[in-house]
Amino acid sequence: MVFFSFKRRSHFVYKKLRDPRSKIRLLYLHAGRADEPICCSLRTPSLGSLPQYEAVSYTWGDSTAHHPIQINGKQFDTLRNVYYALKELRHPVGIAILWIDAICIDQQNLEEKRHQILLMGDIYQRASRVIVWLAEPRADLDLAVGLLNELKAQHDEGTYTVRSLLAIHRPRLRSPEWIALRNLLDHPWWSRIWTLQEVVLARNIVVRLGQHVVPWEHLGIMATSSVLASQTLEMLTMRAGEKLHSDRGVPQGCYAIGLIEGMRYRIRNGVPYSLVTLLGESWDRKAADPRDHIFGLSALAPDIKELDLYPNYTTPVGKAFTDTVHKILLRYGTYILFSHAGRGYDR
Known part of the structure; x- marks a missing residue:
């Protein structure tokens, strides 16, 4: 394993894309352990000759907080959320090829940004999968993922009704696992305008929760199952003394999942x-x-x-x-x- 130091390194400077209307940058994220610096390289393929890659959907978070990574052997200060996403998404062995807007678009070049935004539909559609990365991993993620798996299994069995769902879950209303799911659905990602097109156009979506990789279908059933959708909405409604990121009194994800599923269905059917x-x-x-x-x-x-x-x-x-x-x-x-x-x- 090669160790890198950021000391005395010059800062990375973007090279202009030859044609920002047909070429993009892809980030080649090199393997590394958790305690090692993040080392990457950028390549600029055309849309007609893309390798297999994954696109990341996330929130920028605090735009004033930056962490150093290395791109093409030079230091690059990236957003805090991007830094931690790369730490989680890199492989212990081998290279991960990613598209992530904060790095793959020169955000200071407004002309480039203009053309690259118009390509984002192609970028997210052509990705082998879109990774929804929800920042700030918490200790309760295991509980949320466990509950999602349980709900998906009950949905697939097709044996429950409103009565049976309430009998199983109503007594657990304020249980740690339901609170963990509410926190997950209250993440700011669910309310952002950019994330909408990123997942609506995706061929394959997974949600990255710490070390868990959750298929989108485990969340999508909250919209596609009318029983689960109505009861989840009621069970996750804010109670007195509680605080939510959403100002609706219900986690934004409860509405966003239904919107996303409806839009994906419409586009798949050519409307x-x-x-x-x-x-x-x-x-x-x-x-x-x-x-x-x-x-x-x-x-x-x-x-x-x-x-x-x-x-x-x-x-x-x-x-x-x-x-x-x-x-x-x-x-x-x-x-x-x-x-x-x-x-x-x-x-």
Whole structure:
């Protein structure tokens, strides 16, 4: 095993992509043990010649907290959440090939960023699988995963009704395993605008919870099973004295899973979305940059190019929104967006 030191290393500088409309960067994450530095390299294949890779869906978290990694032999300061994701996702032997936006896109190059955002649909669709990485692993993850496995087994048996489900789980309502599941479904990942297209377009999804790899289907049954969906919603509702990340009083994941499953079903059946429909369905999702409420849906809305709404982070926020509404009015002749204005706020 080769050990690396970050002392006196020069900082990594991005090389411009020859054509950011057809080429991407892939991160080659080298093997290492938990106590070893993270060492990577970047390669720039075209979309037509991609190796097998995995795409990571996660939340950026605190953008001011950085940790050093090594890229192409040089130091690169990356986000705290990215750093810990790479620590968990690297293999003890062999190379993991990943696409992760904070590193694979030069975030300071707005022109590159504009073109790469338009490729994200292809990037997530072509990945061998999308890994949903939920930051901040906790001691109760084992309990949450155990309960998910139990619910999936009961679902597959097909033997329960509302009455039997309540008989099994109602007495355990505030048990550690149900609290652990509520905490999992209350993670900020479930509320972010970008994560929507990342999993809706994926061929294969797994959720990484510490050392656990959970198939998406174990979570999806909360939406596809009407019995489980209704009872889970009731059982996870916030009680007096409890706090949740979501302001709905119910973990955001309870709603997000249903939304994601519905969108995946629609797209699999060849029913395209319009931007105006997507804006209505995703109005309550969150983004650090308000413009991402539009740009973060670009991979799901085929008409975004027809509307000439290309991602442009030099456009002031107010103008980005007014231009979007104006173009939707001209194209579709609908005032439906005005019914969403101020939803969730004092109108």
